[in-house]
Amino acid sequence: MAGKVKTRDRILQTSLALxxxxxxxxxxxxxxxxxxxxxxxxxxxxxxxKEVIIEALFDDFEEEMRQVLSAPIKRPLDIEDNWxxxxxxxxxxxxxxxxxxxLASVLERCPNLRPRFARLLKLKQDTVDxxxxxxxxGGLITFxxxxxxxxxxxxxxxxxxxxxxxxxxxxxxxxxxxxxxGVYSTMIQIAPYxxxxxxxxxxxxxxxxxxxx
Amino acid sequence: MAGKVKTRDRILQTSLALxxxxxxxxxxxxxxxxxxxxxxxxxxxxxxxKEVIIEALFDDFEEEMRQVLSAPIKRPLDIEDNWxxxxxxxxxxxxxxxxxxxLASVLERCPNLRPRFARLLKLKQDTVDxxxxxxxxGGLITFxxxxxxxxxxxxxxxxxxxxxxxxxxxxxxxxxxxxxxGVYSTMIQIAPYxxxxxxxxxxxxxxxxxxxx
DNA sequence: GTCTATAAATGGATAGAC
DNA sequence: GTCTATCCATTTATAGAC
Numbered sequence: 001m002a003g004k005v006k007t008r009d010r011i012l013q014t015s016l017a018l019x020x021x022x023x024x025x026x027x028x029x030x031x032x033x034x035x036x037x038x039x040x041x042x043x044x045x046x047x048x049x050k051e052v053i054i055e056a057l058f059d060d061f062e063e064e065m066r067q068v069l070s071a072p073i074k075r076p077l078d079i080e081d082n083w084x085x086x087x088x089x090x091x092x093x094x095x096x097x098x099x100x101x102x103l104a105s106v107l108e109r110c111p112n113l114r115p116r117f118a119r120l121l122k123l124k125q126d127t128v129d130x131x132x133x134x135x136x137x138g139g140l141i142t143f144x145x146x147x148x149x150x151x152x153x154x155x156x157x158x159x160x161x162x163x164x165x166x167x168x169x170x171x172x173x174x175x176x177x178x179x180x181x182g183v184y185s186t187m188i189q190i191a192p193y194x195x196x197x198x199x200x201x202x203x204x205x206x207x208x209x210x211x212x213x
Numbered sequence: 214m215a216g217k218v219k220t221r222d223r224i225l226q227t228s229l230a231l232x233x234x235x236x237x238x239x240x241x242x243x244x245x246x247x248x249x250x251x252x253x254x255x256x257x258x259x260x261x262x263k264e265v266i267i268e269a270l271f272d273d274f275e276e277e278m279r280q281v282l283s284a285p286i287k288r289p290l291d292i293e294d295n296w297x298x299x300x301x302x303x304x305x306x307x308x309x310x311x312x313x314x315x316l317a318s319v320l321e322r323c324p325n326l327r328p329r330f331a332r333l334l335k336l337k338q339d340t341v342d343x344x345x346x347x348x349x350x351g352g353l354i355t356f357x358x359x360x361x362x363x364x365x366x367x368x369x370x371x372x373x374x375x376x377x378x379x380x381x382x383x384x385x386x387x388x389x390x391x392x393x394x395g396v397y398s399t400m401i402q403i404a405p406y407x408x409x410x411x412x413x414x415x416x417x418x419x420x421x422x423x424x425x426x
Numbered sequence: 427g428t429c430t431a432t433a434a435a436t437g438g439a440t441a442g443a444c
Numbered sequence: 445g446t447c448t449a450t451c452c453a454t455t456t457a458t459a460g461a462c
Contacts (some may be wrong), residue, residue, distance in 0.1 A: 001348070022317075022321060023317030023321050024317075025238035025315070025316050025317070025318045025321075026317075026318065026321045037275075043424070087391055101316060101317040102238070102315055102316075102317045102318055103314060103315075103377070103381075104235070104236030104238070104239070104311070104315045105236050105238045105239065105315055105317075105318055107236060108236050108238075108239045112278075117381065117383060118384070121378070121381055121382050122382060125382070144411070144412065144415065146415075147404075147415075150398060150401055152400065153369070154398060154402065156378075157371070157374065157375060157378040158367070158370070158371070160378055161370065161371060161373075161374035161378065162375075162376070164316070164374070165334075165369075165370040165373055165374065167318075168330065168331055168334055169331060169334050171331070171337060171384065183366060185363065185366065188363055189367065190381040191360075192405030192406065193405065198357070201356065202359075
């Protein structure tokens with residue numbers, strides 16, 4: 001009993017790893033079974049097909065993302081809190097990056113995931129917007145008309161696709177480095193809206209950036 | 214003779230359209246031939262496989278992108294010039310969006326495209342950087358240390374993935390609208406670095422934004 | 427729960443007639 | 445250049461034994 005991982009869970013783990021490595025479209029159910037050392041028939045006993053596996057993985061992803069996005073930040077004005085928040089967000093996306101990397105393929109195979117995926121992005125954007133509101137209320141930043149909304153949208157998009165961009169332009173780096181890079185490039189986008197002198201904020205970020213390496 | 218499009222070109226056109234619509238991984242050579250109303254054998258006479266088609270499409274894409282990116286902007290300080298430049302860039306990306314949408318799949322099938330794709334992104338980033346330099350030299354914007362580099366990277370990433378993000382969060386819009394939206398959200402990111410009052414710049418952009426709809 | 431064997435479907439690719 | 449016919453490989457999916 002102790003330590004024994006159920007086959008069902010092993011299938012999900014293996015599928016996720018393979019999908020992230022090679023892309024969902026390149027991995028067949030036979031591949032998954034072969035890597036695990038089980039028979040295709042056994043795999044089909046647990047999941048009736050690849051769609052079902054993908055949907056189960058999305059369930060996991062959605063649950064974790066909702067958990068992360070709904071966890072309120074204790075001290076919104078504290079840089080460290082926001083740093084950690086963005087870091088965790090990137091880690092979550094990185095863990096399920098095959099969804100983003102082969103989106104067309106995934107949504108074609110599982111059309112019912114499209115609205116769910118869209119809702120998740122919307123939730124991300126709303127969360128970012130709420131944090132910006134808190135920062136403005138706290139007097140740390142100030143916005144002109146329409147600027148907050150534009151920044152929230154932009155940051156959500158940045159959070160969504162940065163890892164992919166980085167992976168393309170500077171491959172062969174550890175995911176640790178890429179994520180850290182992503183957090184910095186996210187947080188630094190707030191700098192221009194700092195009320196008053198933005199240099200100290202930038203300096204603080206650079207400090208964190210170095211520490212995390 | 215006149216008006217007759219060669220089969221080879223029709224294959225490329227049809228493939229591009231199908232890839233953009235359904236994703237490269239979901240479209241087989243048989244599908245392409247069927248849609249065109251020709252036989253699979255005929256298709257194979259012109260292209261020895263799907264890889265060859267994809268690579269031919271990338272050749273087109275690369276050539277057009279290089280052309281766009283190397284065309285010097287006449288008046289870098291003029292908003293209209295930059296607006297048009299970004300617009301054309303987005304249009305180009307939109308025309309070949311299957312490369313971005315199903316990147317994992319494409320690069321898995323044609324590994325030799327990876328470095329070429331990466332070089333193209335790099336060129337994009339360098340071009341953006343050059344424009345920013347011109348703007349700063351012209352006295353329109355000012356940067357703190359490291360800010361220009363960060364902005365150039367960010368803008369390049371934004372240019373690369375914005376359409377995809379928009380398509381997910383607000384689907385069923387005309388590509389015209391999505392692109393226009395993208396141009397605005399790109400240009401507005403420069404606003405915080407405007408030397409002096411940034412309100413006039415933002416107002417001008419909003420003006421263009423409305424005009425283009 | 428797990429295996430073997432196999433069916434059914436699809437996609438990639440080629441030979442040879444027209 | 446184009447078609448028909450066909451073959452091979454891969455993938456999905458199921459039946460039945462252990």
